[in-house]
Amino acid sequence: METRFEIYKNGELFKRPAYHQLQIDGTTKTKYFPWRFKTKEEAEKILNSCADPSLKIVEVPKVNIRDCIDWLESHGVYLSIYNGVAEPGYYADDTLLICSNWNAEITKKMVKFIEENWDENEVALGWDDEWCYCGNCYKAIRTSPDSYSWEPYYIWIADCELLCLDCAREDIEDILEEYLNNSDKAFPSDLIPEIEKIGFTCFSEEDYCEIHETGWHRGQDADPKKIEKRIIEVLGNSYEYIFCIQGQSQFYITWSAFVRRKKEDE
Numbered sequence: 614m615e616t617r618f619e620i621y622k623n624g625e626l627f628k629r630p631a632y633h634q635l636q637i638d639g640t641t642k643t644k645y646f647p648w649r650f651k652t653k654e655e656a657e658k659i660l661n662s663c664a665d666p667s668l669k670i671v672e673v674p675k676v677n678i679r680d681c682i683d684w685l686e687s688h689g690v691y692l693s694i695y696n697g698v699a700e701p702g703y704y705a706d707d708t709l710l711i712c713s714n715w716n717a718e719i720t721k722k723m724v725k726f727i728e729e730n731w732d733e734n735e736v737a738l739g740w741d742d743e744w745c746y747c748g749n750c751y752k753a754i755r756t757s758p759d760s761y762s763w764e765p766y767y768i769w770i771a772d773c774e775l776l777c778l779d780c781a782r783e784d785i786e787d788i789l790e791e792y793l794n795n796s797d798k799a800f801p802s803d804l805i806p807e808i809e810k811i812g813f814t815c816f817s818e819e820d821y822c823e824i825h826e827t828g829w830h831r832g833q834d835a836d837p838k839k840i841e842k843r844i845i846e847v848l849g850n851s852y853e854y855i856f857c858i859q860g861q862s863q864f865y866i867t868w869s870a871f872v873r874r875k876k877e878d879e
């Protein structure tokens with residue numbers, strides 16, 4: 614049986630503060646992880662650097678996560694299981710993300726067990742109304758904001774499917790089509806470097822890339838329809854354009870227009 618090496622302090626599993634997670638209200642919450650290692654050598658290395666005689670290494674059997682999933686499902690708990698997470702800043706590329714409504718009383722002990730037995734980058738638990746599948750790679754993408762500056766790491770594609778931006782990057786010209794010459798839609802900011810690679814440049818009547826603001830504060834009244842009109846006035850019909858989000862805030866968004874000479878005119 615596969616085993617793990619855990620560090621205990623005075624008979625209790627030792628937990629270290631791992632990172633600070635930003636909450637939607639702007640405060641931070643410290644997440645703790647148990648000190649657990651795949652090899653005894655790794656555990657010893659940490660123990661030797663601590664100089665705390667009350668710390669001890671304990672070898673424990675590693676439970677298969679599939680047994681936990683089977684237990685939950687056999688108790689009527691609905692799960693969405695993702696083999697990998699595409700959302701930046703969350704877990705790892707190959708994290709197994711298990712989502713459900715964890716408020717159900719029956720799941721509480723299992724939640725604690727999973728959290729204590731797997732590193733979050735190995736197995737993570739999420740809420741099923743906050744995550745969805747990418748229609749191409751089936752990795753998890755977050756559909757619920759986690760901060761004021763959060764921007765979706767996905768786009769909607771024609772047949773009402775979500776596509777993560779990692780997948781969108783691979784097919785950028787096709788994805789682009791729906792957004793081209795359309796001031797009602799804006800491309801996500803993460804894809805700006807991609808459209809610059811295929812020949813788009815920021816449309817600006819200044820020396821720098823103009824970033825427009827639309828929002829609730831005084832003066833934040835930029836209108837994509839007006840910029841669209843201006844692009845056509847200045848460049849004529851030989852250019853195509855796309856609007857891109859530049860940033861997101863609590864009460865406003867910032868955006869720019871990008872242009873590229875149409876191919877038939879080259």
Ligand SMILES: [Zn+2]
Binds near residue numbers: 751
């Ligand atoms: Zn994807």
